[in-house]
Amino acid sequence: MADMLPLLPESLVAGMACVILLADLFWKRRFRPLLYWAAQGTLVAAAVAAYEVRGPAARPLLHGMVAVDDLSTVLQITIFLLTIVVFAYARTYVAERGIFKSEFFVLALMGVAGMCVMVSAAHFLSLYLGLELLSLSLYALIALQRDSIAATEAAMKYFVLGALSSGLLLYGLSMLYGATGSLQIGVVASRLAALPAHDLVATLGLVFVLSGLAFKLGVVPFHMWIPDVYEGAPTALTLYVGAAPKVAAFALFLRLLVEGLHGLSGSWQEMLVLLSVLSMAVGNVVAIAQTNMKRMLGYSAISHMGFLLLGLLSARASGYADAMFYAIVYAFMTLGAFGIVILLSRKGFEADRLEDLRGLYQRSPWYAWMMLLIMFSMAGVPPTIGFYAKLAVIQAAVGAGFYSVAVAAVLFSVIGAFYYLRVIKLMFFDAPIDVAPLRGGWDLRWILSLNAAAMLALAPWTGTLIAVCRTAVHGLP
Amino acid sequence: MDLYRHIALSLAIWIPIAFGLGILFVGPRFVRMVRPLAALGSGLTLLVTVPLWPLFRAGSFAMQFREKVAWIPAFHVNYALGIDGISLPLVLLTAIIGVIVVMAGGSSIKERVSEYFAAFLLMEGLMIGVFCALDAMLFYVLWEAMLIPMFLIIGIWGGPNRVYATIKFFLYTFLGSVLMLVALLYLYFRAGESFDILSYYHLPLAQTPQILIFLAFLIAFAVKIPMWPVHTWLPDAHVEAPTGGSVVLAAIMLKMGAYGFVRFSLPITPLASHELAGFMITLSLIAVVYIGLVALAQEDMKKLIAYSSIAHMGFVTLGIFLFSRIAMDGALVQMISHGFVSAALFLCVGVLYDRLHSRAIHDYGGVVNSMPIFAAFMMLFAMANSGLPGTSGFVGEFLVILGAFKVNLWYAVLAATTLVSGAAYTLWMYKRVIFGPITKPAVATLSDVTGRELSFLAVLGVAVLALGVWPEPLLHVMTASVHHLLWRPGLRLAGPQP
Numbered sequence: 001m002a003d004m005l006p007l008l009p010e011s012l013v014a015g016m017a018c019v020i021l022l023a024d025l026f027w028k029r030r031f032r033p034l035l036y037w038a039a040q041g042t043l044v045a046a047a048v049a050a051y052e053v054r055g056p057a058a059r060p061l062l063h064g065m066v067a068v069d070d071l072s073t074v075l076q077i078t079i080f081l082l083t084i085v086v087f088a089y090a091r092t093y094v095a096e097r098g099i100f101k102s103e104f105f106v107l108a109l110m111g112v113a114g115m116c117v118m119v120s121a122a123h124f125l126s127l128y129l130g131l132e133l134l135s136l137s138l139y140a141l142i143a144l145q146r147d148s149i150a151a152t153e154a155a156m157k158y159f160v161l162g163a164l165s166s167g168l169l170l171y172g173l174s175m176l177y178g179a180t181g182s183l184q185i186g187v188v189a190s191r192l193a194a195l196p197a198h199d200l201v202a203t204l205g206l207v208f209v210l211s212g213l214a215f216k217l218g219v220v221p222f223h224m225w226i227p228d229v230y231e232g233a234p235t236a237l238t239l240y241v242g243a244a245p246k247v248a249a250f251a252l253f254l255r256l257l258v259e260g261l262h263g264l265s266g267s268w269q270e271m272l273v274l275l276s277v278l279s280m281a282v283g284n285v286v287a288i289a290q291t292n293m294k295r296m297l298g299y300s301a302i303s304h305m306g307f308l309l310l311g312l313l314s315a316r317a318s319g320y321a322d323a324m325f326y327a328i329v330y331a332f333m334t335l336g337a338f339g340i341v342i343l344l345s346r347k348g349f350e351a352d353r354l355e356d357l358r359g360l361y362q363r364s365p366w367y368a369w370m371m372l373l374i375m376f377s378m379a380g381v382p383p384t385i386g387f388y389a390k391l392a393v394i395q396a397a398v399g400a401g402f403y404s405v406a407v408a409a410v411l412f413s414v415i416g417a418f419y420y421l422r423v424i425k426l427m428f429f430d431a432p433i434d435v436a437p438l439r440g441g442w443d444l445r446w447i448l449s450l451n452a453a454a455m456l457a458l459a460p461w462t463g464t465l466i467a468v469c470r471t472a473v474h475g476l477p
Numbered sequence: 478m479d480l481y482r483h484i485a486l487s488l489a490i491w492i493p494i495a496f497g498l499g500i501l502f503v504g505p506r507f508v509r510m511v512r513p514l515a516a517l518g519s520g521l522t523l524l525v526t527v528p529l530w531p532l533f534r535a536g537s538f539a540m541q542f543r544e545k546v547a548w549i550p551a552f553h554v555n556y557a558l559g560i561d562g563i564s565l566p567l568v569l570l571t572a573i574i575g576v577i578v579v580m581a582g583g584s585s586i587k588e589r590v591s592e593y594f595a596a597f598l599l600m601e602g603l604m605i606g607v608f609c610a611l612d613a614m615l616f617y618v619l620w621e622a623m624l625i626p627m628f629l630i631i632g633i634w635g636g637p638n639r640v641y642a643t644i645k646f647f648l649y650t651f652l653g654s655v656l657m658l659v660a661l662l663y664l665y666f667r668a669g670e671s672f673d674i675l676s677y678y679h680l681p682l683a684q685t686p687q688i689l690i691f692l693a694f695l696i697a698f699a700v701k702i703p704m705w706p707v708h709t710w711l712p713d714a715h716v717e718a719p720t721g722g723s724v725v726l727a728a729i730m731l732k733m734g735a736y737g738f739v740r741f742s743l744p745i746t747p748l749a750s751h752e753l754a755g756f757m758i759t760l761s762l763i764a765v766v767y768i769g770l771v772a773l774a775q776e777d778m779k780k781l782i783a784y785s786s787i788a789h790m791g792f793v794t795l796g797i798f799l800f801s802r803i804a805m806d807g808a809l810v811q812m813i814s815h816g817f818v819s820a821a822l823f824l825c826v827g828v829l830y831d832r833l834h835s836r837a838i839h840d841y842g843g844v845v846n847s848m849p850i851f852a853a854f855m856m857l858f859a860m861a862n863s864g865l866p867g868t869s870g871f872v873g874e875f876l877v878i879l880g881a882f883k884v885n886l887w888y889a890v891l892a893a894t895t896l897v898s899g900a901a902y903t904l905w906m907y908k909r910v911i912f913g914p915i916t917k918p919a920v921a922t923l924s925d926v927t928g929r930e931l932s933f934l935a936v937l938g939v940a941v942l943a944l945g946v947w948p949e950p951l952l953h954v955m956t957a958s959v960h961h962l963l964w965r966p967g968l969r970l971a972g973p974q975p
Contacts, residue, residue, distance in 0.1 A: 321551075365505065376625060381651070382618040388549070391614070391658070395552060398662040406662070410655035417651055421628070421644055429632045429640050463549035470551060 006061060006068040009050040009076055010116040016042040017109035024102030032100065036091055039105040040084060043112070047080040064184050065126040072120035074472040075251050078328050079115050082244040082335065083108065085451060088443040089339045090236035096347040097234060099144045107144070108240060111137035115248035121255055124173045124183040131169070131216070134248065135162050138241060142233045154232025161215070161225045169212025175205030176260070185260040189477070192263035206264050209256055210271055216249040219309065220278040223302045227290075230298030235345060235352065238294055239338040242301060243331040250327040253312055254320060254476060262477045265315045272313035277408050279306025284416035294352045296419060297337055300378060303416055304330045310402075310409055311393040317476055319396035321469040328469075329377075329389040332451060336374040339448040343367060343440045357423060359432025367438065368427045370452035377455040379420040380413050384455045388462040481528065486542050486558040488525045489568065490606045493518050493575065497598030504591020512579075515594035519575040522601065526572040533565055535954050538961035540611060540675070548615070553670050557612040562958035563739055563809060564608040566951055567732055570816045571608065573940070574728045575601040580933045581824055582721040593634060596626040597721060604729050608736060613661045613672040620733065621654055627722070627730070635717035642710075642717040649710040653700030660693035664745070678744045684752070691749035694742045695757075701734030702790045705764040715783035716836070720827030723779060727786050727819035732812045735793045739809075743797070743962060750798070757798040762891045764791025769898035773905070778826045778836050781906055782819065785862060788895060789815045795892060796877040804880025805959050806952055811873025813951060814861070814944055818870055821858040821937040825851070828930055829910075832923050838906060843915035847923040852911045854926075854934045859907045861941045863900035869944035 004011075020038050027034070054073040061068065087108070094100045114133030121127035139162065143155035177183055179202040180191040195202060215222040230238050257268050283303025290296035308330065311323025344351035344360075351357075361368035377386030390413065397406045440448075458465065496518025504511045533541060540559030548556045560568060578597055603623045610616035624647055631643035661672070663686070668676050682690070700707045711731075715723050743750050765788050772784035789811065796808025828851060829844070830836055845852040861868035864875075874895065881889035915921050926934065944951065 318551075381625060382621040387618070387621070391552070394658070395662050395665070398659065399666055403659070403663070406659050407656070410659055411652075414648060414652045414655055418644070418648060421647060424628075425632065425640055425644065428629065429643075460548070463547070463551055463554075466549065466551035 003059075003061060006053045006055065006059060007066070008053055009046040009080075010113050010120075012046045012049055013042060013109050013116065014113040017106045017113065020109070021102050021106045035100075035102055035105050036087065039109060040087055042109065043080045043084045043087070046112075047077050047084075050076045050080065060122055062126075064186075065123045066117065066120045067122035068120055069475050071251070071254065071472045071475065072116075074468060075119040075247060075324075076116050078247055078331070079112060079119070079244045082247065082331050083112050083240075085332075085335050085339075085447055086236075086240050086243060088447045089239055089335070089342050091443060092439070092441045093234070093236040093342050093345065097145060099234070104141070104144060107137045107141045111141070111240070112244070115244055118248045119251040119255075122185050124177070124185070124188075127185075127252065127255060128166075128170060128173065130248075131252070132166065134245060135166065138162075138245065141237050141240065142229065144237070145234050148234065150232040151234055151237075154229045157232075158225050158229045165212045165215030165222065167212075168208050168215070172205045172208025172210075172212060175201050175208065179205060185255060188260050189262060192261065195263070198267075202261075202264065203267055206261055206267060207271075209261070210268060210275075213249065213252055213256065214275055216252065217246065217305050217308075218249075218302055219275045219305045220282045220302060223279065223282070226302055227295045227298040230301070231292055231295040231352070235294065235338060235342050235350065238297075239335060239342070242297070242334045242338065246301070246305070246334075247327050247331050250308065250323065254324075254473070257312070258315075258320060258476050262315075269313050269315050272309050273402065273405055276306045276309035276313060277405060279303060279309070280409055280412040280416075281306075284412045284419075287416070287419050290419075291354055292352055293341055293354050293357070293423075294338075296354065297334065300416070300419070301334065303412065304334075304378075307390060307393055307409060307413075310397045310405065313402065313405070314396040314400035316396070316400060317473050318470065319393075319400065320473040320476055321466060322392035322396040324469045324473060325466050326389040326393050328465075329385055332454065333374055333377050333386060336370070336448065336451045336455070337378070339444065339451060340367060340371045340374070343438055343444060343448060346436070346439055354423065354426060356434060357426045358430045358434075360427040362432050363435065364438050366449070370449060371427060372424055373452050373455040375420040375423050379417040381417070383459045385458050385462065386455065388459065388466075392466065482532065482542055483544060485525060485529060486560065486568075486605075486609045487544055489522055489572065490558075490602045490609065492525060492602070493522050493598040493605070494602035496521075497595045497602065500591050500598065501595040504595060508590060511591045511594055515579045515582075515598060516576075518598050519572075519579045519601065522605075523572040523576050526569055526605075529560070529565060530569065530954070533560075533562075533954060535562065536957055538562070538957040543611070545611075548612075552614070552672070553665075554614040554672050555612045556615060557673065558606075558609040558615075559611045560609055562955040563962070564736070565954055566809070566813050567608045567729075567736060568605055570732075570813055571601060571604050571729050573936075574724065574816065574820055577820065577824070577933045577936065578721045578724050580929060581724070581827065582719075589633060593630070593719075593721070596630050597725065600626045600630075600725060604725075604733070607733055611674050613664070613674050613677070615672075616674070617654070617658060617661060621651075623730070624650055627726070630722040631714055631718045634719040634722070637717075638713070639717040642713040646710050646714040649700050649707070653697040653707075656693040657697035660690045663690065674740065677741075680745070682746065682748075684748050687746040687749035688752060691742055691746040691753060694737065694746075695753075698734040698737040698742070699760075701737070702731055702794065703734070703787060704760050704791070704794060705768060705787070708764070708768070708787045711787060712780050712783045715786075715823075716777060716779050720823060720830065723783075723823040723827075724820045727782070727823055728816040731786060731790055732816060735790065735797065735808070735812055738794065738797050739962065751800070754798045754800065758795060758888060761791045761795035761798065762888065764788055765795065765895050766891055766898070769895055769902065772902040773898065775902075775906075776838055778829075778838055778906060778910070779823070780836075781838075781902060782822045782826065782862075785899065785902060786815070786819050788899065789819070789862075792874060792877050792892065792895065795888070796873075796880060799877070799880045799884050799888070800963060801880040801883055802959060802963060803883070804877050805963060806955065807873050807876025807878075807880060809873075809955055809959070810869070810876060810944070810948055810951060814869035814873050814941070817937050817940045817944070818858055818861045818868075821854075821934065821941065822862060824930075824933060824937070825855045825858060828926060828934075833919055838909050840917060841910040841920060842913045842917065843911075843920055844923065845911045846915055847921055848925045850931065851926045851934075854938055855907065855911060857938050857941065859903045861945070863903045864896055867942070867945050869941045869948070871945055872948045
């Protein structure tokens with residue numbers, strides 16, 4: 001039983017999800033607000049548990065199905081923190097739209113449990129299990145607002161494409177099994193090393209695996225679902241979809257490509273170059289044409305994932321740490337941006353068009369400054385933390401000799417700067433068309449302010465944050 | 478004094494930034510405190526920077542007042558500061574202009590006063606930081622961070638076409654600097670994972686990488702200076718910016734590009750600098766000659782001064798790439814001189830603009846009748862702008878032309894045309910604005926300069942005359958660093974030493 005202890009965070013989250021589901025059935029309606037606190041408490045407890053059960057070396061558990069190492073600990077804590085922020089931002093929003101129900105919290109917590117399994121998976125089976133637990137929760141969450149046509153349409157699109165990509169991933173994993181005779185990631189890695197270079201089955205497996213992963217991360221040309229889902233889903237759920245699952249999908253890249261298929265790194269580096277450059281190009285250029293804030297942030301997400309791949313394609317441990325830093329910074333930036341959209345919205349008004357930001361500076365100087373920080377951070381302008389994240393991944397690409405990719409990256413970041421600047425222009429230089437006072441609960445206001453201020457305030461501690469990421473990936477090949 | 482040596486530069490950077498942030502937070506609630514606080518902030522900064530001059534050991538080319546703290550150990554980024562004879566005058570210029578902008582600022586600024594002063598103080602700190610940074614990444618961070626306050630200054634307090642101008646300004650300069658980032662990262666790996674600028678000076682780089690790095694730097698610095706043909710953002714930005722924004726832009730931000738050439742391009746890529754010197758000189762001469770003619774055709778006073786800034790900065794780049802000691806001295810003096818003269822001219826236009834709310838030359842005429850003191854000051858600055866002996870404008874231009882004679886007669890002839898065209902556009906504008914009969918009734922009602930306006934015009938007037946009559950102290954401080962730059966052991970940039 002003692003060796004099950006490292007699984008405490010996942011078990012806690014999954015167990016509490018069941019408790020919350022049952023509690024809502026038997027509790028009176030007036031106790032419903034307690035669901036929120038139960039969910040937040042669970043996440044805090046899980047984060048503490050994950051910190052307490054950390055260990056220096058990878059410890060395989062459950063006959064090698066999962067392994068708890070520094071990587072999984074750091075990423076799990078990140079995922080818990082991100083979800084705490086998501087719940088805080090979403091509380092009033094979901095209450096006003098009639099989806100403040102146990103389903104919201106249960107599905108979200110189940111998704112978190114799935115992500116926890118993903119980041120600590122050491123076996124194809126557990127990895128796929130975690131991924132599907134997350135995906136199925138996401139499909140259902142997006143469709144939670146049943147009377148919204150846009151939301152159900154988004155959920156349907158996501159489901160069809162998501163199922164297809166899961167199929168691709170599974171097919172690729174089966175080929176890798178065929179080539180190596182094992183589902184254990186560590187064993188696959190060592191047996192791949194013994195195979196001749198450019199083994200056909202293994203390479204084909206890699207192609208399918210990478211396609212599936214690219215879909216989950218949302219990089220071009222597997223990005224089609226992102227804008228539609230971001231726009232169609234209720235903002236509170238776009239928030240959820242846009243943050244923690246990106247970190248978890250990034251972890252899949254590390255677990256599968258780096259730990260499992262390091263022997264094929266020459267092949268996947270070339271593929272990642274293509275995916276990365278295409279994502280930065282399509283994401284940044286198409287985002288300029290958007291008039292919907294959520295859709296624009298969707299395209300911006302695509303371009304950011306392209307930047308993240310820059311760190312991975314270096315195929316070096318320091319590059320993985322840089323990419324991880326980028327993933328975490330990006331997740332918090334995107335939370336802040338959607339947090340502002342939620343803050344501006346109210347019942348019957350989504351505030352998801354770019355025009356709705358007009359004159360925010362005159363309505364609320366504080367939140368206009370906060371959004372300014374987030375936008376400059378997304379554009380990668382110093383001294384905000386987004387710059388250091390971009391610096392990290394571009395540095396990784398240059399260090400690995402990908403000069404032209406690095407040049408392409410910085411040029412696309414200039415193109416990208418335009419649409420972030422446009423948001424600032426709307427907020428600061430234009431007169432407001434909507435003068436309703438801003439609402440939102442105290443938790444939204446406080447955490448949003450902290451979230452945005454961190455974009456600037458964390459800059460002096462970039463070194464520490466990167467050091468944490470470096471420690472996390474030290475076990476990777 | 479010993480403690481001062483170790484914290485002086487940090488104080489000069491962080492005092493204005495701290496005051497800027499403070500004003501940003503408390504300003505909206507205590508509007509009456511904003512101006513005194515801003516004056517205190519910029520005054521303290523000047524107070525901290527002034528002792529740098531006497532304490533500076535002028536005979537040494539080494540970096541002085543150095544500070545170094547590890548900042549991002551993962552990338553070997555340090556918070557490393559230091560100044561030599563080239564950066565010291567620029568730091569002082571920034572501190573002086575900072576005080577003047579705060580003194581001048583705000584009579585025309587009625588709304589968002591606290592943000593206005595906060596932005597200027599933040600910029601002041603960042604600009605001083607750029608001139609002090611000895612770590613390439615610190616330099617880049619400060620260099621880029623400056624875009625944010627400038628973007629807001631033009632966009633919020635600018636003229637009618639401000640949004641176009643500010644986005645153009647931001648994207649132009651952002652595009653310029655991102656390529657520099659890639660070049661810096663390349664150097665970082667070549668230098669064995671180090672961002673120490675001074676360690677780049679000893680890198681044995683082959684010709685091709687040198688040329689690529691030079692070009693990457695060139696785009697960043699050329700946009701900032703700005704050199705022809707990437708100068709088009711400047712007139713737009715100047716015309717739309719409020720007076721204070723124009724002053725900072727012209728007096729200091731343009732100098733950062735030229736400073737970049739001296740700090741990065743020349744010492745790091747000497748081979749490429751030599752290879753491409755002809756190209757750089759051609760671009761500079763086009764700026765001097767062609768932009769001088771463009772300035773002649775302007776109807777808007779600010780636009781005219783903006784074009785004249787481009788022409789004068791052409792002189793600076795010309796002087797830098799002639800690789801002669803006299804020309805380099807001239808270029809550096811011209812940088813300081815232009816800092817004072819352009820600031821003064823923009824402030825003069827600001828004084829007029831505050832009264833009549835027009836920058837068009839034809840809206841004025843006969844101003845001397847109602848504003849005699851102002852006319853006298855503007856005469857001084859117009860003369861300095863056209864390079865009259867006895868003013869600071871003369872020293873720089875003369876030295877550069879002298880250096881050009883040694884290299885190539887035609888360079889000198891073309892450069893000297895500025896003495897004609899500069900005088901033509903400046904004095905013609907002066908004549909149309911100040912002299913002649915009063916044709917517009919509004920001009921007759923103008924009141925002469927107030928005490929506040931008089932004070933900052935007087936300070937600048939003294940600076941312009943002092944540098945013009947006795948530039949020796951400035952040259953003395955720069956000598957060792959310029960000498961080291963041009964005749965560094967093993968990497969001789971210039972010909973035989975005179």
